Each structure stands twice: as structure tokens, then as C-alpha cells.
Amino acid sequence: AQTVTQSQPEMSVQEAETVTLSCTYDTSENNYYLFWYKQPPSRQMILVIRQEAYKQQNATENRFSVNFQKAAKSFSLKISDSQLGDTAMYFCAFMRYTGTASKLTFGTGTRLQVTL
């Protein structure tokens, strides 16, 4: 079974600053995907970024980037130029690659507060 650990229950960052959210995972699989999801107060789950395990290059999406360390089983999210709208719960998630739809295993989440 896979496990996903987010060791930071809450974090705070000032607007325009940079913050890094941590995530580690445990798996015996070699082919898998990792995700960061954002859940704002509306509770709608929004995909922030996705990383395929076979890709060495770290994924980036505008202000969001990841540091994927496969050997260390670490997958951190960096948010640059933080904005008030980034305030949300952030969940790290793992999905096995099976060729078809597979379930997501979520971490416990990190609540990020962006302040003025």
C-alpha cells in the first residue's frame, strides 16, 4: 500500500514571497504519478501540478513548481510570488500507473495562509 505524508499542517507566507510545501511518500511501485491539489474554501478540488515518475525534469506551472526526488521519495511544491488567492488547503497525492484510471492516495494536507 502507498502512503503519503505531509508534515506541515499549517503554513503562512506573506504576499509576493515564496513558500515550499513538503510531501514524502512510500511505495514499491516504479511507475506512478504525483499531484498537488488545491482546495480553497469553496472546497472544489483543483489540480495545481502533476509529475510523472519516469520524468526526471521537475514539473512547472507558472508560479508553481515541484522538486521531485525519486530516490528520496520526496515531492515538494514551491509557490513563488504568493498571492492572496493561493490561500487554501494543499493536498499531495499519489497514483499508481496502471494504464487505466487508478485511485488517488492523499496526504493529510497543509493549510496555507497568504497574508498581506
Next chain:
Amino acid sequence: GAVVSQHPSWVICKSGTSVKIECRSLDFQATTMFWYRQFPKQSLMLMATSNEGSKATYEQGVEKDKFLINHASLTLSTLTVTSAHPEDSSFYICSASERRLHNEQFFGPGTRLTVL
């Protein structure tokens, strides 16, 4: 594209009654749908996975007779909470995926269930 809707967005019912929640993929055919449950300030816990035209696969500890899942078409899955009790009060979220969309899960906005 890739929009998923849920209905209702919130529901209040009396203890002992049954409640049906619908999950629809609006602009794609979802070969697989997932149902999650989220308690306040907690992560998403997978309840079951359903593939169109076949029986749902339930996660360990989820009562299949209490949480009935039907995936009758490629655009609709329903979750029926039978004989609801106050401890069933929670936020229920569905997601849908399709192979041509790289099996990414697209989430519905969730349904808040309150059982009195």
C-alpha cells in the same frame, strides 16, 4: 472542458431516510468514477471506485450495503446513502476520469450531507 457536476450541493435529511447524490461528467465520457468522503479539516478518503456497467469496488471498511453506488452510464454515477444516521454527515466528493484525458481525475464540487 472536463467539467464534473454534483447534485445536490447540499442536503439535510432525517435519520433513517435515504439520500441520493448524483455525479455527472458534462463534456466527456467517464469510464471510471470515484467517490470520496471528507470530514471537516481532514483529507479525502476514497470510498469506492466504479466503472461504467460494472459493480463498484469498495475500499476496506466501507459498507457496500449502506453506500450504494451505481454507474449506469458513461456520464452518470450515483451514490445512495441508505438509512442515513448523523454519523454519515460529511462532505462527499466525486471525481471522474477518462483514458483519453490521461486518466486524470476531475473533481465535482462536492455535496454536503447533514443528517439530523
